[in-house]
Amino acid sequence: MSLEKDADGGGPRPAPGRVEDVRRGNLVRVLAAIARARTDPQRYPTRADLASLTGLTKASVSSLVAELADSGLVMESGATRDGERGRPGVGLELSTRRGVVGMEINVDYISAGVLDLGGTLRTHRTLECGNRGQPPGSVMARLAGLVSEVAAEASLAGIEILGGGLAVPGLVDTASGTVASAPNLHWQGVALELDALLPAAPLGTVLHNEANCAALGELWYGHGLDFRDYLFVSGEVGVGGGLVIGSRLFSGPHGQAGEVGHVVVEPSGPACSCSGRGCLETFAGQEAIFSAAGIPPGTASARLSHLAERLDAGDAAATAAIERAGHYLGIAAASTARLMNLSAVVLGGHFTRMGPWIAPAVVRSLADYAPGVVSPARVAVSELGQSAALLGAAGSALRSVLASPYSLTPAR
Amino acid sequence: MSLEKDADGGGPRPAPGRVEDVRRGNLVRVLAAIARARTDPQRYPTRADLASLTGLTKASVSSLVAELADSGLVMESGATRDGERGRPGVGLELSTRRGVVGMEINVDYISAGVLDLGGTLRTHRTLECGNRGQPPGSVMARLAGLVSEVAAEASLAGIEILGGGLAVPGLVDTASGTVASAPNLHWQGVALELDALLPAAPLGTVLHNEANCAALGELWYGHGLDFRDYLFVSGEVGVGGGLVIGSRLFSGPHGQAGEVGHVVVEPSGPACSCSGRGCLETFAGQEAIFSAAGIPPGTASARLSHLAERLDAGDAAATAAIERAGHYLGIAAASTARLMNLSAVVLGGHFTRMGPWIAPAVVRSLADYAPGVVSPARVAVSELGQSAALLGAAGSALRSVLASPYSLTPAR
């Protein structure tokens, strides 16, 4: 018998606890408090505010803030005079002179944008281009060009880039920066040259799954403000997903959780590209919906518009196709909600466009298969659409800056 | 826009980082290293071993070990002479004079056992009794009696009880010690008097879900040694489950994840007690299997034996019932594995007994619905059977002792 295994948590042992680690932790705490305070009491926090928010003493906060200011992550934003008696405090905020880059490669376009540490999108460019079947090297080269454009713009605005995130629609290995398989791009086992994208950024570029990024974008910029726990379903060529639990993305043991597209929703259903059967994707993927609705071939966005027109016109085949997709989406969501104790569902990607028609079908199906688990008010349609993944990738990089400020602090 | 939300991790802010917290963390590290070392190099570690295992200096380890020894959690176990040159080190182990209590209330029995910190089950008693429909107070009183018996035995062996865990088959709220609903016991919204069970234990008693505990028992005493990520399916009256990810139980945002019994496996399936439709439980729950197999009513264990006999005899109805249950179990497992990126399945509870017949059906179904995700070698049958939940509850208490040794350390 061995109860001993893993009494500590399992992963690689954390660095031994030295006295200096306390400071690292406190730098993160102060930074997090600054980040949070702006939304909460709608005012830049002073050092005194931070002391009470973090539980640290004013002395410690002063010293920590000085270090963060030296490293350029935090800046003072003038005295905050609020009419109170006493010496006015100095407001602090995350520096708008440091930023991160969000990037996305998708089937029909590439895009890049710069977010400053305060969370404002300062620049953003999208380039429409067909990437399906293109060699990864040439797509990456085109993306590098786009990135250097937005980076140059940012530089003019005085923003120094610290790191970035890249979203790709496929199974990725974040640690090695490898795309294991991206069927819709026809890529397989490709190690991307991520360092070439942001050669000067100290934190480099991190590769992420597109659906996961969209779920994160939704978390930070969309319905994440309302829901803490939800299933995000992203309709693209396939059906991707992301699980947000306790306001964090659950990415599974190998970073590939959330494949809601391959939940089995109909045991006797048709064969799926994954070589399984009856997967959600065979009912709610783009091709499944378009062909069931009788939409003729064309570009994805054209077909989507076409579908919307027919739905508006009350076309029977289109309505039935959406109804069926919603029905099975509801089944997959019901299973997921039961399994993971989730209470909300957010529909993104192409489902955003179909929202008005598909959401009611999902609600009905949920009421049938998991009554009382997800209330109708907690079935939401994303408003971010195409930019969700970009925002998620950028936000992810931003988070990693905030989580490891010491790696940017100049030697003292 | 607010990227700021939750830059720190979301939950309640950890205690402010003082210098003393480093020591707390290091006490845990040393304790964890002692716990782990016994299984790994099969020898009690010395202070020097711990220094190299934790990355701390010998000086620090000496001081930390002294504190742990003072608090009674760790003890020296004589010089370890291994024939090597140099001064022999002193072996250290988790004290066998401190222990925790595992408890279980189930439909047909209650049980309690004492585990010492080393992970050895020192005492164990089960009392067969029908608890369905009994008032919680009287069941708890009977359990308290059983606990005091095992505690007295432990006391005679010189073991001091530090805390305990109680497993109950139903939805529980661990924080408040409330059973939200335990349909098979006919309990609903019951606040259990947990403190009465172990009045003298400094850490008290913590309430857990039975299926989750069984999954944990499996993790620490069973197949958890082979698998780090798996779905544990526990067949009882209903079908419960537990998700183990990275050698940790995933309990979801409100501690109620793992309800694999209510994954939808057949959209046109029969109504379920949860008021949904086509849930796994309607095909793989006890009643479903027994009635499909044509097993006449009786006690659960009698019917289980009866079923085993018929299966041995090659009875067609029994075989078909098991085949069907395995088929749908495989579908639910396929969906779960895809969704959460899991690669193994462990069958427990009454499925243990049916293992030889049902496991092959699960394997076939997995191969159909999620080829390549869960290899046949990673579909396992639990060997712990009925004691899994008790061991999981005890192990959980043991873990919480190891995770917060400072709460037991005498003031210095």
Next chain:
DNA sequence: CGAATTAGTTTTCAATCTGAACTATATGCG
């Protein structure tokens, strides 16, 4: 028996937080 080797302890030092005293800058009232 002495050299070599490994275990564990003692000592000194640097990092860091706390708490209290102190300085700085505002408001409010006579």
Next chain:
DNA sequence: CGCATATAGTTCAGATTGAAAACTAATTCG
């Protein structure tokens, strides 16, 4: 205007802690 009061922020002594190095202890090898 001037002074009491209040709040913000800084400085400095004190306590806790782990690292590094020197030191003591116990064993094996020749």
